[in-house]
Amino acid sequence: GNSVTQMEGPVTLSEEAFLTINCTYTATGYPSLFWYVQYPGEGLQLLLKATKADDKGSNKGFEATYRKETTSFHLEKGSVQVSDSAVYFCALCDSSYKLIFGSGTRLLVRP
Amino acid sequence: EAQVTQNPRYLITVTGKKLTVTCSQNMNHEYMSWYRQDPGLGLRQIYYSMNVEVTDKGDVPEGYKVSRKEKRNFPLILESPSPNQTSLYFCASSFSIGRDYEQYFGPGTRLTVT
Numbered sequence: 001g002n003s004v005t006q007m008e009g010p011v012t013l014s015e016e017a018f019l020t021i022n023c024t025y026t027a028t029g030y031p032s033l034f035w036y037v038q039y040p041g042e043g044l045q046l047l048l049k050a051t052k053a054d055d056k057g058s059n060k061g062f063e064a065t066y067r068k069e070t071t072s073f074h075l076e077k078g079s080v081q082v083s084d085s086a087v088y089f090c091a092l093c094d095s096s097y098k099l100i101f102g103s104g105t106r107l108l109v110r111p
Numbered sequence: 112e113a114q115v116t117q118n119p120r121y122l123i124t125v126t127g128k129k130l131t132v133t134c135s136q137n138m139n140h141e142y143m144s145w146y147r148q149d150p151g152l153g154l155r156q157i158y159y160s161m162n163v164e165v166t167d168k169g170d171v172p173e174g175y176k177v178s179r180k181e182k183r184n185f186p187l188i189l190e191s192p193s194p195n196q197t198s199l200y201f202c203a204s205s206f207s208i209g210r211d212y213e214q215y216f217g218p219g220t221r222l223t224v225t
Binding site for chain 2: 004031032036041042043044045046049051089093094095097098099101102103104
């Protein structure tokens with residue numbers, strides 16, 4: 001079946017460091033891909049999305065590119081802030097319109 | 112303010128005591144769903160509803176019930192809770208069902224069953 005695999009965390013970085021969180025997927029057809037973010041004590045919020053191959057989603061300085069050839073959707077940010085500390089979930093929406101989540105990656109940014 | 116609300120936010124209960132977690136959205140969304148979040152497993156869908164009186168099972172429906180009598184409300188019912196249902200629960204809604212529709216999540220309900 002369809003699935004999403006994320007790198008295990010926690011990822012600990014110093015402020016202004018470069019961030020990459022890896023995400024790969026397995027799916028039939030052409031799913032839409034998403035990154036959701038969960039701040040402490042809150043629900044998930046959509047961070048960015050991409051709906052077709054080579055699309056780049058971006059928001060709040062975060063970017064991710066839909067790579068069909070490598071079935072990947074890695075999240076990147078050039079300079080992280082303490083306020084970016086959260087749990088990040090990669091997800092796909094398949095042809096049955098079901099949202100499938102990865103296990104989440106916790107990011108901790110230290111001042 | 113557009114939002115999804117859940118109540119209660121925290122609940123500690125005992126095995127076998129029926130409980131209901133409420134979920135309400137004020138965005139006139141057709142699609143609503145319930146997820147549970149467990150460490151290392153991400154979010155798994157319990158039930159979903161595509162409209163009033165239309166509900167269906169997700170990936171982990173055992174031990175749960177839902178109803179959708181009004182468009183805005185989608186309560187989650189645990190008729191006889193067990194310790195393996197201790198988890199963090201999220202309700203979500205979206206305008207419709209489809210690959211491009213963003214899901215909006217509630218703040219979560221942390222349930223502990225002893």
